[in-house]
């Protein structure tokens with residue numbers, strides 16, 4: 001075969017391979033019903049990812065086709081859309097690594113998070129997770145508690161100084177002040193994650209400018225996080241990518257710098273028992289089987305992942321929590337009473353006022369509110385996974401096929417893409433009751449109203465995902481939200497202007513926007529005033 005003919009043969013083989021893949025994925029799932037697509041090129045992808053309000057499209061689709069249906073991907077691809085409890089349990093939990101992240105999902109994540117835990121797959125993921133697990137253990141998290149409490153106290157003091165002093169001409173005692181909490185809470189959670197992740201002081205609450213803080217601030221300042229439409233379309237290096245590259249380099253450099261300084265001063269994590277995530281990781285990595293150890297680059301890559309995954313997620317959830325409580329003053333009162341009861345019991349027992357993890361965990365309504373915000377205002381909208389073998393996905397709720405047949409299982413082919421809709425699962429009426437789209441923390445106090453399919457890592461919610469790839473930081477996030485809730489609600493009363501209509505706009509993740517003021521960008525102005533109570 002001369003050079004030309006071998007190139008031609010290779011080309012023909014490639015075309016045959018791509019066509020075979022193309023037609024196998026397009027023919028499969030034809031038996032499932034689903035919304036008809038207006039565009040072969042874009043399918044529903046563009047419409048879905050660019051919808052203004054989170055969950056509106058899927059809500060209407062699920063009410064028509066059930067919680068599993070055929071979704072049109074770009075280039076005529078048939079994608080399985082899934083919010084069914086058993087289906088999600090099968091794909092994410094029971095199947096372990098058999099539904100890895102799809103290539104497009106991994107590409108998007110890699111841009112922001114580099115090659116850390118969230119991006120790697122299979123054996124490499126297992127290796128990364130094993131090395132990181134000790135840094136997220138319950139005992140390790142207890143050591144972060146005082147940092148969470150100290151940082152929350154700093155925020156309380158900042159608000160007191162900035163909004164509620166007599167020097168502030170706008171303020172008269174007893175007045176509410178409007179506080180943009182979507183500005184303040186991300187600063188708080190950034191300070192916390194910087195210090196707990198690797199002892200880095202962002203100083204965001206103090207308005208300090210650090211090198212890493214500067215890069216991070218400018219990272220997501222562009223309008224929309226543009227998703228690639230198809231895994232086979234190469235990513236174009238845009239200015240957004242340049243910002244992400246700068247972020248990855250800067251976070252790696254900062255982590256390296258901190259490790260080198262610790263080593264130079266003889267305070268290397270392994271020797272001195274430093275409690276930050278990076279030090280614990282270095283220690284746990286050093287005792288792994290040498291063949292399975294993370295190399296230096298892999299260790300440093302975790303910092304970009306942990307900072308990004310562990311900062312905005314928690315602050316966004318906490319913002320929505322205060323939004324809901326602002327609309328329900330009687331629930332603020334109920335939480336306060338639980339806090340006061342614990343505080344008094346501690347004082348009676350001579351244990352002082354400082355709350356332990358156990359104290360936070362022992363307040364039923366307080367924790368029901370946190371579960372309810374994670375359910376109703378999940379920061380996770382969807383995940384995309386891909387079957388690595390032919391499989392059959394069981395369903396909790398049978399669906400009706402194109403031919404009118406009742407289906408309790410969906411056969412899928414290797415390579416099948418699956419969209420996991422966490423937001424819709426969290427609001428399924430069949431799981432959470434007829435009032436599933438309403439705020440009602442009481443549902444978590446009523447044991448009869450619990451879901452029957454065990455899913456996820458916390459309260460049967462999909463918010464932290466499920467299975468081997470579930471959020472490693474879920475306990476950390478929970479403890480952080482508990483501390484912020486107790487600290488702020490003890491110090492302040494929250495209310496909201498009833499004339500403003502805040503909704504969950506889809507901007508990468510769900511962000512709060514005011515109806516009619518979308519052009520002003522994300523915002524959540526809450527009315528706040530100090531309480532005449534001691535702090536928790």
Ligand code: HEM
Nearest residue numbers: 117118309310313314317380463464465469471472473477
């Ligand atoms: C309310 C707060 C949080 C929510 C809702 C949340 C949600 C999630 C979800 C849904 C995933 C799976 C993503 C995927 O499969 O692509 C995930 C993964 C992850 N999260 Fe969180 N997260 C939160 C807080 C945190 C915190 C505080 C940290 C760290 C301090 C953290 C670190 C991570 C990491 C490292 C992963 C990758 C895990 C893996 O692939 O094995 N998260 N998180």
